[in-house]
Amino acid sequence: MSDRAYQVFEEQQKARGIDLEKVKEKLKALKVETPSWGYGDSGTRFKVFKQQGVPRNPFEKFEDAAQVHKLTGICPSVAIHIPWDKTDDYDKLKEHAANLGVSIGAVNPNLFQEDEYIFGSVTNSDPAIRQKAEEHLLECVDIAKTVGSDVLSLWFADGTNYPGQADIRKRKHWMQESLTRMYRAMTPEMRMLIEYKFFEPAFYHTDLADWGMAFNLANKLGPQAEVLVDTGHHAQGTNVEHIVAYLLDEEKLGGFHFNSRKYADDDLIVGSVNPYELFLIFYQILDAEATGSEGVRNNAANIAYMIDQSHAIEPKIPAMLRSVLNVHTQYAKALLINLDEVKEAQDRQDVLGAEDAVRRAFEFDVAPLLRAVREEIGVPVDPMKTYLESGYGQSILSRGKGGASW
Amino acid sequence: MSDRAYQVFEEQQKARGIDLEKVKEKLKALKVETPSWGYGDSGTRFKVFKQQGVPRNPFEKFEDAAQVHKLTGICPSVAIHIPWDKTDDYDKLKEHAANLGVSIGAVNPNLFQEDEYIFGSVTNSDPAIRQKAEEHLLECVDIAKTVGSDVLSLWFADGTNYPGQADIRKRKHWMQESLTRMYRAMTPEMRMLIEYKFFEPAFYHTDLADWGMAFNLANKLGPQAEVLVDTGHHAQGTNVEHIVAYLLDEEKLGGFHFNSRKYADDDLIVGSVNPYELFLIFYQILDAEATGSEGVRNNAANIAYMIDQSHAIEPKIPAMLRSVLNVHTQYAKALLINLDEVKEAQDRQDVLGAEDAVRRAFEFDVAPLLRAVREEIGVPVDPMKTYLESGYGQSILSRGKGGASW
Amino acid sequence: MSDRAYQVFEEQQKARGIDLEKVKEKLKALKVETPSWGYGDSGTRFKVFKQQGVPRNPFEKFEDAAQVHKLTGICPSVAIHIPWDKTDDYDKLKEHAANLGVSIGAVNPNLFQEDEYIFGSVTNSDPAIRQKAEEHLLECVDIAKTVGSDVLSLWFADGTNYPGQADIRKRKHWMQESLTRMYRAMTPEMRMLIEYKFFEPAFYHTDLADWGMAFNLANKLGPQAEVLVDTGHHAQGTNVEHIVAYLLDEEKLGGFHFNSRKYADDDLIVGSVNPYELFLIFYQILDAEATGSEGVRNNAANIAYMIDQSHAIEPKIPAMLRSVLNVHTQYAKALLINLDEVKEAQDRQDVLGAEDAVRRAFEFDVAPLLRAVREEIGVPVDPMKTYLESGYGQSILSRGKGGASW
Amino acid sequence: MSDRAYQVFEEQQKARGIDLEKVKEKLKALKVETPSWGYGDSGTRFKVFKQQGVPRNPFEKFEDAAQVHKLTGICPSVAIHIPWDKTDDYDKLKEHAANLGVSIGAVNPNLFQEDEYIFGSVTNSDPAIRQKAEEHLLECVDIAKTVGSDVLSLWFADGTNYPGQADIRKRKHWMQESLTRMYRAMTPEMRMLIEYKFFEPAFYHTDLADWGMAFNLANKLGPQAEVLVDTGHHAQGTNVEHIVAYLLDEEKLGGFHFNSRKYADDDLIVGSVNPYELFLIFYQILDAEATGSEGVRNNAANIAYMIDQSHAIEPKIPAMLRSVLNVHTQYAKALLINLDEVKEAQDRQDVLGAEDAVRRAFEFDVAPLLRAVREEIGVPVDPMKTYLESGYGQSILSRGKGGASW
Secondary structure (H helix, E strand, C coil): CHHHHHHHHHHHHHHCCCCHHHHHHHHHHCCEEEEHHHHCECCCCCCCCCCCCCCCCHHHHHHHHHHHHHHHCCCCEEEEEECCCCCCCHHHHHHHHHHCCCEEEEEEECCCCCHHHHHCCCCCCCHHHHHHHHHHHHHHHHHHHHHCCCEEEECCCCEECCCCCCCHHHHHHHHHHHHHHHHHHCCCCCEEEEECCCCCCCCCEECCCCHHHHHHHHHHHCCCEEEEEECCCCCCCCCHHHHHHHHHHCCCEEEEEECECCCCCCCECCCCCCHHHHHHHHHHHHHHHHHCCHHHHHHHHCCEEEECCCCCCCCHHHHHHHHHHHHHHHHHHHHCCCHHHHHHHHHCCCHHHHHHHHHHHHHCCCHHHHHHHHHHHCCCCCHHHHHHHHCHHHHHHHHCCCCCEC | CHHHHHHHHHHHHHHCCCCHHHHHHHHHHCCEEEEHHHHCECCECCECCCCCCCCCCHHHHHHHHHHHHHHHCCCCEEEEEECCCCCCCHHHHHHHHHHCCCEEEEEEECCCCCHHHHHCCCCCCCHHHHHHHHHHHHHHHHHHHHHCCCEEEECCCCEECCCCCCCHHHHHHHHHHHHHHHHHHCCCCCEEEEECCCCCCCCCEECCCCHHHHHHHHHHHCCCEEEEEECCCCCCCCCHHHHHHHHHHCCCEEEEEECECCCCCCCECCCCCCHHHHHHHHHHHHHHHHHCCHHHHHHHHCCEEEECCCCCCCCHHHHHHHHHHHHHHHHHHHHCCCHHHHHHHHHCCCHHHHHHHHHHHHHCCCHHHHHHHHHHHCCCCCHHHHHHHHCHHHHHHHHCCCCCEC | CHHHHHHHHHHHHHHCCCCHHHHHHHHHHCCEEEEHHHHCECCCCCCCCCCCCCCCCHHHHHHHHHHHHHHHCCCCEEEEEECCCCCCCHHHHHHHHHHHCCEEEEEEECCCCCHHHHHCCCCCCCHHHHHHHHHHHHHHHHHHHHHCCCEEEECCCCEECCCCCCCHHHHHHHHHHHHHHHHHHCCCCCEEEEECCCCCCCCCEECCCCHHHHHHHHHHHCCCEEEEEECCCCCCCCCHHHHHHHHHHCCCEEEEEECECCCCCCCECCCCCCHHHHHHHHHHHHHHHHHCCHHHHHHHHCCEEEECCCCCCCCHHHHHHHHHHHHHHHHHHHHCCCHHHHHHHHHCCCHHHHHHHHHHHHHCCCHHHHHHHHHHHCCCCCHHHHHHHHCHHHHHHHHCCCCCEC | CHHHHHHHHHHHHHHCCCCHHHHHHHHHHCCEEEEHHHHCECCCCCCCCCCCCCCCCHHHHHHHHHHHHHHHCCCCEEEEEECCCCCCCHHHHHHHHHHHCCEEEEEEECCCCCHHHHHCCCCCCCHHHHHHHHHHHHHHHHHHHHHCCCEEEECCCCEECCCCCCCHHHHHHHHHHHHHHHHHHCCCCCEEEEECCCCCCCCCEECCCCHHHHHHHHHHHCCCEEEEEECCCCCCCCCHHHHHHHHHHCCCEEEEEECECCCCCCCECCCCCCHHHHHHHHHHHHHHHHHCCHHHHHHHHCCEEEECCCCCCCCHHHHHHHHHHHHHHHHHHHHCCCHHHHHHHHHCCCHHHHHHHHHHHHHCCCHHHHHHHHHHHCCCCCHHHHHHHHCHHHHHHHHCCCCCEC
16 A cells, blocks of 8 residues: 555646655755754653653763664764763774664853853853853854864853843943853854854843854854754744744854744644644744745755653653654655746735645645655654664663763 | 831821731730741752751750740741651640740651652552552651641542543542542641642642642532642633632632742742732731621631742742741731722722722731831741841751651 | 546555544535625624625625535524624525525624624623613524524623723623523523633623633523633643533533634634644544533534635625635544544553544545545535636625625 | 922932932923824724814814813823824914924824725825825825924834735835835934834734844935834734833834823823833833943933823823823923832842832822922922813813814
8 A cells, every 4th residue: 555655646746746756865964963962851840750761871971872873764973961961082982883883963062061051051150150151152163173073053051030030231341241252162063053042041041042043143253153943942933944044044053942832832743733833943944945036045954853851751762753853754745846837826816825835735744755765865764663672671671770860 | 216117107108097906916826836847958859958967856846946936936836747747746846836836737748759659649540559648648747636636637649640641530539539538537727728729749730730720629528628829820811819719609618738839839938929918818818807797707717827838949938938037027017008098999980099099908018017027926026137146047058968858 | 537546545545443434414504604794794803804896785795605605515594693684574585595595594683783792792881772672682682582593692792892891790790691592492402502712802801701601600590501612712832622521511502603813803714824723623522522521512513603704805705615625624634533533542651642543633634535525515616616617706896895894 | 388398308319319300301301292193083993982172173172182182291292193183384383382382293194094005005005005105105205394393203004914814024024115216215313203003903923023024124314214102903912112222222212102002002091000010111211321331321311101091981181191291290200210210220130139229219299399390390290180270171171072083
């Protein structure tokens, strides 16, 4: 049936003018980075439920991440978090990764878990603390050099909880100063991705509260600084794909931290709350690739797709797999949009025709297509089933409880 | 100047038809319960900043809480959380409290920090876990009997993170079953206050998500069950004072967990984000006291005012003091509303006149009034200043770091 | 290809244990009521863009609505709004409808467009205005009797814009009094559906602000009063399907006003913002039908599905068609959930398995299924295409501009 | 008593180190522009309640606005909206204004009420419509020249209702092109204030959705373009004063449209929902004036304070008066913040001390201060009372119903 399902699908898409070979090429070329910390324990402020089998160190995290890549074929790199993944011997970690068929991806500094950062890190009014934070940032640049990573992914928990608590404008300048120094330390190949967040853990003001603040800062720093969009870091009701299109047009979209949210920064499995939103994000990216200026097209081609989740109650590896599969699925659907058809409807100001041309692509079942792609790249056609039957989940139980967490 | 300030204030209010003696009586009669856990360490999922001097056990928590009562005169009881405040000898705790001039207030069961509750406590599909949860609830009823408390304050973290994860309707029934058994175990003097919450830690659905669900459950349980309003547990934009007025009219308002929020359940100092909202809540309560039916008036007179906060970055005792002072301040302002004036404007459908009659009371400076009240009840006129100069904060530093936390 | 697409689909679903004949039965049995006012002009407070061809009177609205039924086969009734659809001769309207193959559905009173209602209708402090409002409600009961409708659908714009403006508790009682009188006037076959709304046009408090207030009122009125869920009338982030499941369990879910929103009550085409939410609503309903008590099953079987939209910028008939098609699509997808599979995963507390069992059904392409259903009931397989080619849209242009609007 | 109240207040503030003479100077220097359209009828999409006595033309609007200035002394200019205030003879209008003691303030183009703008004005895909829109903008520049106004205040309703409806990136460029032409037409004295809005009337995407988009556009246009902050145009939970501080630091804060909201863009009386927010906005501005760089100080000194409201149910002139009085009140309170004290607490990272230093100023009753200021500038000490007793409201009833509206 599967073959026939694909045949029917192929005919259907051909009739719509979709070049499936190109679609498959794109699906094979997609790279989704998974985060080392997504394999460890995490939770809410109320409770971190410790799971058995969680990796105890960066090496084990890479082993788990390698499973995801082995099963999906699109997750060849793994983001690391310093100091969570700190090690005496990065060469060994790099080699370990290589042996597992993966590599070290974005380097994520951590500026929110030291006692000194209670009132901020790079925005702290105490210069000694700002310097400590800056040194950590520079250390991360060095680690990136060591491990051969060219992406530095920055999220700051910095902000305040009460009106008057701190000088908002001064903090803005301090952050710019620290990042300027970090920027200068980067090699020309490196990119600094600046993340913003609406709130949490700061509850009155967050120093980088929205895309506009991250964008303005990136502009001041230079061409190697770009904006990182975490899909869960917006006010309720925000049109995220609009921000994506906007940043692409400004050639400043660095990458994504994918996850889902219904309320705040819930960090749920990607695509589990509103899969249509993820599809619409990809629609904007593909549209930019197709019709943007050279700079815009270059930007669209160089987006760092990364997952950033917190699996509070679900098993970690399957949760990551589900996220990667959901990303692949929505990307596949977006690739079925006939952009010419959309443009024609837009040009005749046919609201419903244009909406339909986009939405219809979302309604196709891309399972046959993804099965075909998987066969062609030599990964299991049903990665989740293969994983669950593989015994890997059982094999790691011996790690016990109390592994890495944040 | 202080005396003259009060004289001017008195004349001003007299001219408005406000009976200051009655106002002062009300201000002296207000009781605000502080929570034992508000004196311990707490934080966000990202970091709990441990503070030096935090109480190491329930006895020390009561010592800190007693400071707040000593300084304000309106915090004679302290809510406890089981098992955080579990002790082998509740009589000793009770006596300790009495010696400090305070008493044990609401008993709060904890159904969110055991590993078994990962998928729910009283709504867990596993009957053994539901039974465990139920037994804890019954244990709390027993503890309430032992310590002489007549308020059981229930908050459930129960909910799900994903569509389909669990059977929403079954869970509703399970919760009702467990609470029915708990309800039956209560003595006739006891009240069960049922709290609701919009989200967190559950991110897809929360079993008791809003006042309507808590209210319906309380109705089914009986007259000793009432709704507990936590001011931070609503969707953005919710009119909390409307819910307060509604519950009063239904004679089902059990009490409050006061705190502030700008975004989600931020648990900040009461009155620090939108003090006007707190004032408007008190306006509805005072209006119900003045013009409600006998049942409504009784309800209004029996509200349990409690604080429930999480002081992530600020010193605990001063944060609690500030909250209590802010509650006193907004209550004082609400007492200055000339309700007759409001009614007259309402009766002539004078929108601006009615709004003005309410808002004007908010604009008065009640500092002279509160100083007078404090003098009359024999507490410091400036509780915060007295606290900061008292040396108490320094004296507890010897407790070290790493005290009680959640 | 279409035939083969269906064959492949059929095999696939059979393999999953789905009885497609039952699914098709359900799809044929679905009834979605369209609103007369959805065919007229409407817009925002900034501008109503008048379209050419908009119906000039209730008779023409029914002609347009009949097109939607003719093309979809699932829209046999049309809701009316009084006085917008007021006529001297309801028998004539009824006959006109019958000749067109449709009937008159829910009767919707209008209590927000008379000058007297500036401060409320049934909650107005002026008894004369409350009486006027009440008389209108009774008039609508009479109209329902005349036209043979058994559904009265009530939405109140009543509320206030400023704190203090009115007595919230008195208004609550006044509303209950008026509805009690209306309730008594209904025949035993009639149902009163009570709608709630988070805000707009009232900006401080809305008398029926949420499902809890509508539910409590319906409970007080009696078994013929139920709650009407408008999918756009909630706070941001609200889990609407949870409310649906809750009301079903209480046997108080009267019906829906379907539409989409990204921000407030945007009244966009159903399923155009988050189609997954619509699917999850149907999942809860189908689950209640399958596993609920007799009362719950009865409730689920008697839900009034209605559309309530405002097509500000798009052509009216195609917009309505799109909405109906989207409802049919999401209902079809929900029918593909293997509820046994979900239950089994739920029973073993397999979060990801249960989520997958639900979500997977959403990912199927139900176009072949819906084509088959349409063929079997004798409507066009592509209703939108048929409509656009039918010339109907052109034929009504002669109505000119300036038709019915609100 | 009034005198004594002021004496007590004066002593109190002196003791706090506040220079009341400077405070009074600032209070006298504040200028708040009222909008001509705020005196006319307006409402919601459901109903515009027409009031008796509403001005029938721009001349009468200026008469009403002049009342507000006469009574408050701080509203010397009146914003106009084209074409609502279009006239054959602007010199006559200018003279009329001068005779009334007021002047013509910001010129507001209107690009949302022509049928052509159904799919956008300056972002419309039809070049002819874009040109029409551009010509209107240029016309407004001319009008500004004619009437001697140097502020052009731009709000665009442009956006889309559905995914795919239009090309988001192209629209971004089209807007920039049109505004570039408008910018070039301005005289060197003129400023272009660019407003943003989260949503409404566009419900999917709004071309200028947030401060970041307006800011980036203003940056591209040049130094005469700045951002206009409408306090009601943000997502729920947005920290508006943070945006204000941020824009000040970038020297790009052009002005405000003041109003209040609880939910969406409710356009209620300023300061009626959360007066503390308004106070905190002024705190940021005063802090920038005190401690900013020269450029920042200049920006803070040149903010255009404007009111933009929609008085749906309340009498227009008193509603405007109330708004102006509320602005004056919160500004007065903010002037009582001892900024040195705040800084000192900030410098020692004393969260509660800094919060207290800000919040305490909010709690003072500034009525005696404002009465003193009013006496000194020769306006009534109680402007609302004077207005209500003046008979002006009655005198304009002869205008009848059906005056200007939008």
